[in-house]
Amino acid sequence: MEVSVFIQLKDGVLDPEGETLRQSLRRLGFHEVDGVRVGKHLQISLAEDNTERARRRAEQMCEDLLANPVIEDYQVRMKEELS
Amino acid sequence: MEVSVFIQLKDGVLDPEGETLRQSLRRLGFHEVDGVRVGKHLQISLAEDNTERARRRAEQMCEDLLANPVIEDYQVRMKEELS
Numbered sequence: 001m002e003v004s005v006f007i008q009l010k011d012g013v014l015d016p017e018g019e020t021l022r023q024s025l026r027r028l029g030f031h032e033v034d035g036v037r038v039g040k041h042l043q044i045s046l047a048e049d050n051t052e053r054a055r056r057r058a059e060q061m062c063e064d065l066l067a068n069p070v071i072e073d074y075q076v077r078m079k080e081e082l083s
Numbered sequence: 084m085e086v087s088v089f090i091q092l093k094d095g096v097l098d099p100e101g102e103t104l105r106q107s108l109r110r111l112g113f114h115e116v117d118g119v120r121v122g123k124h125l126q127i128s129l130a131e132d133n134t135e136r137a138r139r140r141a142e143q144m145c146e147d148l149l150a151n152p153v154i155e156d157y158q159v160r161m162k163e164e165l166s
Contacts, residue, residue: 034128
């Protein structure tokens with residue numbers, strides 16, 4: 001089963017990589033860019049057929065390792081939820 | 084207008100960060116993890132009201148700066164396309 005995990009900086013947390021991209025894009029002529037936030041998208045292949053169990057395990061992975069709960073939010077999406 | 088850009092390594096391109104996460108997850112007891120691929124998710128705020136124009140501009144940004152077309156694929160999604 002394929003699980004997508006999105007990890008984003010919480011609102012209000014400075015995002016220097018996003019700010020650098022914003023400045024670079026504007027310098028390249030993309031003057032309409034107001035802001036860029038950079039997050040991670042992890043695609044995890046699991047040997048698990050049960051959707052709810054896979055979701056819970058992926059959430060546990062975020063808590064234990066993948067996300068930093070002080071500054072990051074995460075979202076777990078099963079493949080069938082993504083078009 | 085909010086645009087989401089997903090940037091992923093092409094199939095077959097080595098992903099050392101994903102491989103490290105896979106090993107770490109298994110070491111933590113998540114033995115069902117078969118593989119992890121790491122991509123970027125950029126959220127771009129644009130001063131542009133026209134959906135099609137915003138999409139084309141975001142695609143141009145990927146070509147010009149955000150993605151490395153040799154090793155990466157990108158996908159542009161308008162906010163209303165994401166549930």
